[in-house]
Amino acid sequence: MNFKETTQNLLKELAPTIEKFTWKDWLWTISLSLVILWGMYALYLQIARGHEVTGMRDNVVWGLYVANFIFFIGISYAGAIISGILHLMNLEWRKPIIRIAELITVIATIIGPLYILLCMGRLDRLHYLFIYPRLQSPITWDVIAILTYLVGSVIFLYLTLIRDFSILSTQQLNIGLKRKRIYRFLSLGFKNTSEQKVLLKVSTNIMAIIIIPIAIVVHSVLSWIFGMTLRPGWHSTIFGPYFVLAAVYSGTGVMILAMYFFRRLYGLQRYITKKHFVYLGYIMIMLGAGYGYFTFSEYLTDWYSSEKWNTELIDKLFNWQEYGGLFFFANVAGILLPFIVIGIPKLRTIESITLVSALMVLAMWVKRYLIVVPTLETTLIPMQETRPEYIHYTATWLEWALTFAGIAAFILMFKLASKFIPIIPIWETSESIKKKTSAIDTNVDLKSVTHA
Amino acid sequence: MLNLSKTSVLMVFATVMSFTGHAQVAAEASLTYNKLKDNNVLLRAVLTDAQESEPLANIELGFYSIQDTISTSLGKAISNEEGVAVLQGLSFESLLQKQDHTFIIAVEVLDENYQLTSREFTFSDVNMQLSFDEIDSVKQIVVTISTWDELGNLVPLEEADAYLYVPRMFSLLPIGDVYTDEEGQGMLEFPTDLPGDLNGGLEIIAQIEDHDEFGNVAVSESVNWGAPVTYETSKLPRALWSPDAPLWMWITFIVLMVGVWFHYGWVLINLRRIKYHSSDSELINYED
Incomplete structure (x- = not known):
């Protein structure tokens, strides 16, 4: 079977996901839209009545929103690690899952910063960030870094889509003329000529290289918003690499979840195999080891120094009446559990790896919450005669509604994107299949020559 | 204004008992007269419980200027948690004065629980x-x-x-x-x-x-007896806290941004070149 046939066979298999919008798709879309609408209602109340309707007050000025922001920017790392590093390492097995990774990057980078907007008391002054930027402010760095990262991620995603757009615009698909024209426009007339091949390869390599440092800068800058603040638990030199590692780690977890989700939903068992889950699982525990080391190092130094406010914070994290339960969960499910499940071969199944990834992702979200809230509750200036809600943060239903709306928007955008572009890269996966079959044919030929 | 006029104080105590059918409270009042440098007058009364010497809060007091049988209201004020009621913004000319420049100011409690006949305080101008x-x-x-x-x-x-x-x-x-x-x-x-x-x-x-x-x-x-002082406003150095960021910060920022966006630009030009090299053929070249 030649490359063209392989491509056409793969397209035939994936075509239904692009051609049809089934009742299941409608059900997903409507359900997720309802969650988003609920969030929009909460947003309306927040704008109409002010931030008083949230749990944020004078001391705890950040809550769920900032935890969500760090979380989404973190998972956007899946794209950087899978698409960038694995692309440069030229690993064949990455090809079927590369698109999922790139989509996670772009969508999470769009959703994440929206939570910062929700934190702002005066949204009407948003443009001040651009009109009156202060280069000394980590907030300015963050705005610039995230915008640059988003642009880079979109370009990178687009580069890997061009060949598929070209196939979609030339093959017989039941998608309507208008959509075909869009594909043709987006394909830039790519016909895989020798010049085009070189240009696309060079461009993809450039983006694969450059997206990695950008991703590192983005999350380092995000960590510096905390690290450069004189607060217990934040003011730490380790925060840059700690955030970067945690981000890649959680991104890999979300990647596994997305793979499981699309594999089941679109019947992609032939392309997304156990090998992908196991390999990503290996990457995950390697990152988990680094993340666990950073976590231990961070808390050990804080605890050992016995500095007043750090001790106060550590006491809160280890107190079962306060954050002890969440802290325990964040470390057990976020560090230990992946090691046990992926480390023991008998436990290493697709389902178990997915389950442990889901728990790890949840634990990483909890960890972000534990970075933001307990520190803000540990004030450097003693608070006296203040209402308890000013010291202890409790998220209101509006904040939860907007949190779930963000998650719903993430899934919905993913779902809708998968209806427009193949979730498995057709060209690259066909290349991979062709290489595999060529290798088998060569082996057969060699064997027959040897026998002869 | 109050600080500038903190000079003479006249304390007069008045003890009052009223018997109007329900429990009465005996009160003591003192008055401080302040003639400020802008010729305005500030009156400060302190109202206390006569027996406990505790301040009486949230009680309305009336202030009057009196000469012979003429009584002119100067204004009202409510005592705070420390029993202090302040009336300010009075012009000195609003006080009725005798030929010898003395004047009488009366304070009255305007609360039926503290029925108080007017207490008078006499001051002289200087x-x-x-x-x-x-x-x-x-x-x-x-x-x-x-x-x-x-x-x-x-x-x-x-x-x-x-x-x-x-x-x-x-x-x-x-x-x-x-x-x-x-x-x-x-x-x-x-x-x-x-x-x-x-x-x-x-x-x-x-x-x-x-x-x-x-x-x-x-x-x-x-x-003009002071030593002349010229306050030269020197330009703030480039620093984290000043309007201008340190130079190294700008250099790092520009190098990073130019580096990244140059590559983006390069890729975008390549995309344009891909379009330029497109063939008229409808068929894709599937060969390596």
Whole structure:
């Protein structure tokens, strides 16, 4: 079977996901839209009545929103690690899952910063960030870094889509003329000529290289918003690499979840195999080891120094009446559990790896919450005669509604994107299949020559 | 304003018992009269429980100026948690005065639980003037204080204390005090090293403080006796806290941004070239 046939066979298999919008798709879309609408209602109340309707007050000025922001920017790392590093390492097995990774990057980078907007008391002054930027402010760095990262991620995603757009615009698909024209426009007339091949390869390599440092800068800058603040638990030199590692780690977890989700939903068992889950699982525990080391190092130094406010914070994290339960969960499910499940071969199944990834992702979200809230509750200036809600943060239903709306928007955008572009890269996966079959044919030929 | 006029105080106590059918509270009131340097008057009454000496809060008090049978309302004020009720913004001219420049101010509790017949407090006006002499390079402030006799004639006030200040940013800087002689005059040698404004201008305030008869009285005059001070506004250095970011920060930022966006630009140009190299053929070249 030649490359063209392989491509056409793969397209035939994936075509239904692009051609049809089934009742299941409608059900997903409507359900997720309802969650988003609920969030929009909460947003309306927040704008109409002010931030008083949230749990944020004078001391705890950040809550769920900032935890969500760090979380989404973190998972956007899946794209950087899978698409960038694995692309440069030229690993064949990455090809079927590369698109999922790139989509996670772009969508999470769009959703994440929206939570910062929700934190702002005066949204009407948003443009001040651009009109009156202060280069000394980590907030300015963050705005610039995230915008640059988003642009880079979109370009990178687009580069890997061009060949598929070209196939979609030339093959017989039941998608309507208008959509075909869009594909043709987006394909830039790519016909895989020798010049085009070189240009696309060079461009993809450039983006694969450059997206990695950008991703590192983005999350380092995000960590510096905390690290450069004189607060217990934040003011730490380790925060840059700690955030970067945690981000890649959680991104890999979300990647596994997305793979499981699309594999089941679109019947992609032939392309997304156990090998992908196991390999990503290996990457995950390697990152988990680094993340666990950073976590231990961070808390050990804080605890050992016995500095007043750090001790106060550590006491809160280890107190079962306060954050002890969440802290325990964040470390057990976020560090230990992946090691046990992926480390023991008998436990290493697709389902178990997915389950442990889901728990790890949840634990990483909890960890972000534990970075933001307990520190803000540990004030450097003693608070006296203040209402308890000013010291202890409790998220209101509006904040939860907007949190779930963000998650719903993430899934919905993913779902809708998968209806427009193949979730498995057709060209690259066909290349991979062709290489595999060529290798088998060569082996057969060699064997027959040897026998002869 | 209140700070500038903190001079004489007259405390008069009034004990009142009323019997209007329900439990009555005995109250004591004291009044401080302050004539400010802008010729306005500030009245400060303190209301306390006569037996417990505890402040009486949230009680409305009426203030009146009285002469013979004429009573003119000056205004009302409510006591705070410390029992203090303040009436301010009164012009000195609104007080009814006798020929000898004495005047009576009455305080009344306007609350039926504290029925209080009007308590009267008598004060006298005082004339205080500042003059500046410079003899043999020695600068002297002369404070002249006079009052009025029964016939309305101005007479020097002997043996009176007056305190002198220069206003600084947060409070009054005391520069000394004078004690008046038989001519009602007191002198103070002025320090030579006080910083003034651009022209050496200073405001001098003289105050009679806590006087039984005159209360607190303040006057002020300006004189160019200070050391001229020029405040040069030097440009802030480039720093984290100043409007201009440190240079290294700009360089790092520009290098990073140019580096990244240059590559984006390069890729976008490549995309354009991909379009340029497109063939007319509808078929994709599937060959390696």
